[in-house]
Amino acid sequence: MNRVLCPVCNVRFPLRDPDSDPGDTVICTVCGACLRLAAIAPEPVAERAPEPPEEEINGRIDRFAEMRGFVFDDGREIVVEGLLQKYEMFGDFYCPCRMENVDENVCPCLDTRSGSVKRDGHCLCGLFWLPDAE
Template sequence: MSERKTTKEDVHSWTSRYADKAGYMLNPDEEMRELVLEGIAKNKDTHGKNYCPCRIVTGDEIEDKKIICPCIYHKGEIETDGSCHCDLFFKKEDEDTDED
């Protein structure tokens, strides 16, 4: 019996729902976004969890729990840098801001 592989589409679906709910947006750069989604899907299949592809899985269950996407660091990173370390989640751009 073979297990179903996690796809980028699977990951895109739940990360998109999370971003909407949290008030973020996904990376508008499609190529970069696809690379990150692919990395998360690979980590899910390899390690059994949706680990951030930009962080190292150590094998320590307690430490690694911190890097399950969305990781514990993402909110602070988005607040200070405008995006998380993986560049998956971005602060929504203010739509009502005049740039004149």
């Protein structure tokens, strides 16, 4: 199966639809990013779909939470605001609770994608929660 590199989380995920065409929208199964296929051959290349920042991050965290079975609480609005501020200041949705604006801290951050929510009941920011840990 063809795999495509997600430019958001830097992980290769399987391209499920064998009939995908350039211009098609695909969702990263690792981080929930909405991507657009820029090329199919010789290997698939995906880029971030052009979306307004607010739609991009809200869509991404909604899809990520749904895929992992996480939920949000009242703190969501504040964290999203922090993410949008980071985007404006540093050019990407870096975790507002971390100092370092590096790839692994782009939301959903590597820690969160690697199981911190299951371990702690929530991510560092309190954006993603386990359903029974609210």
